[in-house]
Amino acid sequence: MSAHAVAAAEFVANGSRAAWHDQALWFIRAKRDNQARSLPEWEHLRELASQVKLHTMSNLAGLLEQFDENARRLGARVHWARDAAEHNAIIHGLLAERSVRRVVKSKSMLTEECGLNPYLERHGIEVTDTDLGEWIVQLRDEAPSHIVLPAIHIKKEEVGALFHDRLGTAAGATDPKYLAEAARQRLRQKFLAAEAGITGVNFAIAETGGFVVCTNEGNADLGTSLPPLHIAAMGIEKIIPRAADLGVFLRLLGRSATGQPITAYSSHFHGPRPGGELHIVLVDNGRSSLLGSEDFRRSLNCIRCGACLNTCPVFRRSGGHSYGVTVAGPIGSIINPARDAAEHGSLPYACSLCGSCSDVCPVKIDLHNQLLTWRREIVARGLLAPAKRTMMRAASFVLRRSWLYRAAGAAARTALRISPRWLVYSRLNLWGRQRELPEPPAKSFRAWYDEHQEGR
Numbered sequence: 440m441s442a443h444a445v446a447a448a449e450f451v452a453n454g455s456r457a458a459w460h461d462q463a464l465w466f467i468r469a470k471r472d473n474q475a476r477s478l479p480e481w482e483h484l485r486e487l488a489s490q491v492k493l494h495t496m497s498n499l500a501g502l503l504e505q506f507d508e509n510a511r512r513l514g515a516r517v518h519w520a521r522d523a524a525e526h527n528a529i530i531h532g533l534l535a536e537r538s539v540r541r542v543v544k545s546k547s548m549l550t551e552e553c554g555l556n557p558y559l560e561r562h563g564i565e566v567t568d569t570d571l572g573e574w575i576v577q578l579r580d581e582a583p584s585h586i587v588l589p590a591i592h593i594k595k596e597e598v599g600a601l602f603h604d605r606l607g608t609a610a611g612a613t614d615p616k617y618l619a620e621a622a623r624q625r626l627r628q629k630f631l632a633a634e635a636g637i638t639g640v641n642f643a644i645a646e647t648g649g650f651v652v653c654t655n656e657g658n659a660d661l662g663t664s665l666p667p668l669h670i671a672a673m674g675i676e677k678i679i680p681r682a683a684d685l686g687v688f689l690r691l692l693g694r695s696a697t698g699q700p701i702t703a704y705s706s707h708f709h710g711p712r713p714g715g716e717l718h719i720v721l722v723d724n725g726r727s728s729l730l731g732s733e734d735f736r737r738s739l740n741c742i743r744c745g746a747c748l749n750t751c752p753v754f755r756r757s758g759g760h761s762y763g764v765t766v767a768g769p770i771g772s773i774i775n776p777a778r779d780a781a782e783h784g785s786l787p788y789a790c791s792l793c794g795s796c797s798d799v800c801p802v803k804i805d806l807h808n809q810l811l812t813w814r815r816e817i818v819a820r821g822l823l824a825p826a827k828r829t830m831m832r833a834a835s836f837v838l839r840r841s842w843l844y845r846a847a848g849a850a851a852r853t854a855l856r857i858s859p860r861w862l863v864y865s866r867l868n869l870w871g872r873q874r875e876l877p878e879p880p881a882k883s884f885r886a887w888y889d890e891h892q893e894g895r
Contacts (some may be wrong), residue, residue, distance in 0.1 A: 442785040447757035450592075451873075460592055461755040467588075468749045470698020471799065478690075488691055489803040491684050492740035496730060502645040502678045503721065509648025513710030515717040523553035526722045530555060530637070530670055531562055533718055537668060539564065539634040545652065545659035546570040547639025548586050548743060549672045549722060552765045555637075566637075567629040569658040571622055578605050584759030586766055587696045587745035592758055626658075636662035640673035640719075641742070642688055646681045649709035650719070653692060653702040660706050667715045671708070675726050676739040688742060691801035695744035725778045734812050738773045740802045747796035747806055753789050762786060769796040769806045776813055784822040787813035845885065852879040 451457050475481045495502060507517045520526040526549075534542065542559065544550065544566055556566045556577070568577045572590035576583055578601055583589030590598075595613045602608040608621045638659050643650040650671060652659040663669040679685065693702040711717035729739055748754045748768035759767040764775045764783065772786035787810045796806040817823055823831070837843050855863060856879055864871040 442763070443757070443761055443789040444785070446763055447761035447789075450758035450761055451756065456592075456594075457756055457758070459594070460758060463591060464749045464755045467698055468746075468799070471695055471746060471749065472698075474694035474698050474700065478694075484687055484691055485801055485803050488687050488742075488801060489740065491679060491687065492802050493737075495678060495680060496676075496736060496739055498680075499675065499678065499730060502680055503675055505645040506643055506648055506678055507721070509645070510710075510719055511648070513648050515648070515710055515719050518718060518720045520720055520722045520724070522724050523722075526550075526553045526672065526720055526724065527555055527558040529720050530672070531559060531564075533668070533670060534559070534564055534635055535562070537634070539668065541565045541567075541629075541633050542635045542637055543567050543569050543629055543633040543658075543662040543666070545636070545638040545662045546573060546654060547637065547672055548583075548765055549639055549674050550637065551583060553672075553722070553724065555672075567626070567633070569626055569629065569656075569662055570654065571619065571626075571656060574622065574626065575601065582760070582765065584767070585745060585748060586743050586768075587748075592760070630661045630665055633662065633666045635668040635670065636666045637670045637672065638663060640671050640677050641692070642685055643673055643678050643719075644680075644682050644685060645678055647709065649682075649707055650677075651685065651689075652706045652708070653689075653704065654706070655697075655699075655703040657704045660704060663706075663708070664712065669708075669711065669715060669717045671717070671719045672722060673719060674722055674724070676741075692742055692744050695742075695746040695799065695801040725774075729774065729777050732777065734816075735773055735777055735809055737804050738770060738777075738806075738809060740804055741770050741774075742802060744801055746799040746801065750795045750799050752791055752793065752795070757789070762789065769810065770804070773806065773809045773813060776817070780817065780820055781822055784817045784820075785824075787811075787817060845883070848883050852881075852883070855879040 478484070510517050518529045520529055540563065542564060544556075546568075550556070556568075559566050568574045570589070572588060573583060575590040575593060575598060579593075584592045595615060595618070598618055599608070599611065599613045602618055602621055603610050603612065606621050606625055608618065612618060638652050640650045641653045650673065652671075679688065689701060689705055693699045696702075708717065726739060729735055743766075745768070747770055748759070751768050754768040762768070762771055762775075764771050764786070766774060769790065772783075772789055775783040775786055790807065790810045792807050792811060794807045797804065797808070800806060818828075818831075837847055855876065863876065870876065
């Protein structure tokens with residue numbers, strides 16, 4: 440059994456949670472479909488976004504230099520980080536130089552990818568995630584399970600128990616408004632006490648040197664308006680060429696992510712606020728390697744809307760934590776093996792190859808094709824699990840010999856009909872652990888087809 444399947448077993452074992460998680464994400468997928476149908480130009484927007492991203496990746500170095508120059512002209516300081524270690528060291532250095540001890544952070548999957556929170560906490564700096572969902576999982580000492588909906592796996596009853604334990608709310612409280620108000624009051628204290636604000640970046644514009652952060656709670660605005668120091672962490676793939684391109688992506692992002700016409704807050708930053716400092720950290724952390732890969736380069740086009748996660752039948756039924764990575768689901772199953780194929784080699788197999796992820800991707804990434812390509816790569820690099828490799832070799836041997844395939848089919852149909860159930864559903868039958876095998880037919884399809892051909 441693969442690493443993902445092993446990790447998913449615990450989530451799947453709780454049938455009611457798995458069913459509820461599946462339905463919750465499918466509800467969001469349905470909202471996305473309604474929003475897409477409401478725009479006659481939806482497919483045109485997708486094609487336009489895809490073309491802009493393809494142009495961007497073909498000119499990435501030049502666009503990043505242009506952004507760097509324009510951002511500095513606006514008064515920001517730009518830093519370049521080759522990997523997660525440099526990213527963390529740069530941010531810690533900025534905070535240490537100013538003796539910062541309390542930081543508020545607005546949703547940034549890049550800082551999760553780099554492990555910034557535990558790094559800063561080891562250096563005695565308190566970091567508070569201010570997105571409600573991220574704050575909930577932070578209080579539970581968990582990682583986000585979804586890139587847009589980090590606490591989608593947690594029920595309101597569990598949030599009520601958590602807040603009662605950590606915030607002193609009424610025992611048994613489950614009213615979302617009551618719980619949200621309790622969180623708002625506690626987070627406001629954190630905002631007022633913070634000495635620095637860290638944000639992610641959704642889109643950075645080479646033409647202007649500005650960038651945009653999208654949130655539904657306005658927490659990025661508070662986190663950057665109150666403290667004097669703003670640090671923005673940005674993956675290098677977040678660049679777009681022109682301000683005129685921004686509208687295309689903002690129209691696609693909210694609709695694809697949560698099925699809403701637009702994200703509630705799209706905050707634009709052009710240089711530091713008066714009297715403040717703005718630092719932008721541009722992070723590679725394996726992205727250049729992806730850019731150099733002809734097979735997987737298009738995965739850099741991702742705008743992190745999470746649409747592929749919401750529609751994926753495997754993600755919906757196995758939960759985000761089963762992937763063991765910051766960015767899970769179909770897109771995560773492409774970019775994480777690129778960083779470490781040995782560690783994440785099971786992820787391309789967490790896929791039914793149904794192609795639904797490619798159908799909903801707002802920038803038209805051919806996700807299921809890339810996942811299939813990754814499976815070929817995993818085999819070519821000798822990273823396939825021994826048991827699966829043996830089975831694939833056996834299948835290849837049989838499928839390349841039609842006479843043997845027919846004989847094996849006949850033997851299997853006979854064996855399944857006469858064998859006792861305890862033998863068929865033994866520990867050797869992994870398929871049968873969670874499913875009933877179909878009833879074996881009396882004859883093969885080939886035999887049935889030949890009979891009907893003769894009768895015509």
